[in-house]
Amino acid sequence: MELILDIEGFKINAKTWGDKRGRPLLAIHGWLDNANTFDKIAPLLPEDIYMVAIDLAGHGFSDHRSLNGCYYLWDYALDILNIANILKWKxxxxxxxxxxxxxxxxxxxxxxxxxxxxxxxDGLGAPFVINEEDVVSNFRKSVKQFKMAKKSKLFGFSSVNTSQFKTKEEAIHDRMKSNISSISYEASACLVERSLNQTPYGYRWRYDPRITLPECYKMTETQAQLFIEKISCHILIILGKEGLFANGMFNERLKRFKKANMHWVKGGHHLHLEETHKETSTLINQFLQTEF
Structure with missing residues (x-):
């Protein structure tokens, strides 16, 4: 079921599964994805779970931020807190x-x-971090890239009527090629369905092009680990054997989780949308039904 959440005039779209009286579960997708990323897992969740999968701001069917708005992790976090308040989740x-x-x-x-x-x-906290000594140069570089993208109309900074693809099929294959990890045609098609706008001559990406550019200010690795260390609840971590962390990226972070239950499963970055979604769902169900 589709749901629209109004944050003082700013619209966040979502998909829901289950009974509203069930245990609340908020699903948050990844960069350039949308709520459809949980389509395979959601129907397999326990019957007493009420899941709300949102389109983050600037993604899917949700609104884009104003010209002065930003897409930092902190901004998304504030959106989540507002959503929980709207849903009256304690x-x-x-x-x-x-x-x-x-x-x-x-x-x-x-x-x-x-x-x-x-x-x-297939995530271990803040995905885009920076060395402290690069904070100043990153800000300058980010501002320059934004100006260049607008001037050259790259990354989707073109008229809303300008087509990027003639057909959905082209968009699906483009999503497969541009993904940070291998993704199947079926999984790509699932995500693309909620990521396209139709134009007079074809299709273009629906997401805000600003989210494709480097952030002016990124979290440092030290900061990312500090947030992890402060987590007190139990965590289930499912990583793909062919995913982003297969080669040891952010390995140091694994030591910072206090109550982590970790599993490596077959699959890439979108393992929950691929064949492994059944195994992934089983692990999630067992975790949700466990009393700690």
Missing amino acids: SFSILAHSMGTGIATIIASAMPELIDKLIFI
């Missing part, structure tokens, strides 16, 4: 993928009383 669990785990980490560490359990799928 506490809830979070299911997060990729960048979504960075948002979830901020909320769970800063507002521990709100979060019952965390479930991370």
Whole structure:
């Protein structure tokens, strides 16, 4: 079921599964994805779970931020807190993928009383970090790239009537090629269905092009680990054997989780949308039904 959440005039779209009276579970997708990323897992969740999978701001069917608005993890975290308030949830669990785990980490560490359990799928907190000595140069570089993108109309900074693809098929294959990890045609098609706008001559990406550019200010690795260390609830971490962390990226972070239950499963970054979704769902169900 589709749901529209109004944050003082700013619209966040979502998909829901289950009975509203069930245990609340908020699902947060990754960078350039949308709520459809949980389509395979949602129907397999326990019957007593009420899941709300949102389109983050600037993604899917949700509104884009104003010209002065930003897409930092902190901004997304504030959106989540507002959504929980609208839904009147005093506490809830979070299911997060990729960048979504960075948002979830901020909320769970800063507002521990709100979060019952965390479930991370191929994500270990803030995805885009920077060395402290590069903070100044990164700001300058980011501003330059934004100006260049607008001037050259790259990354989707073109008229809303300008087509990027003639057919959906082209968009699906483009999504497969541009993904940070291998993704199947079926999984790509699922995500693309909620990521396209139709134009007079074809299709273009629906997401805000600003989210494709480097952020002016990124979290440092030290900061990312500090947030992880402050998490007090139990966490299920599911990583793909062919995913982002297969080669040891952010390996040091694994030592910072206090109550983590970690599993490596077959699959890439979007393992929850591929054949492995059944095994992934089983692990999630067992975790959600466990009393700690």
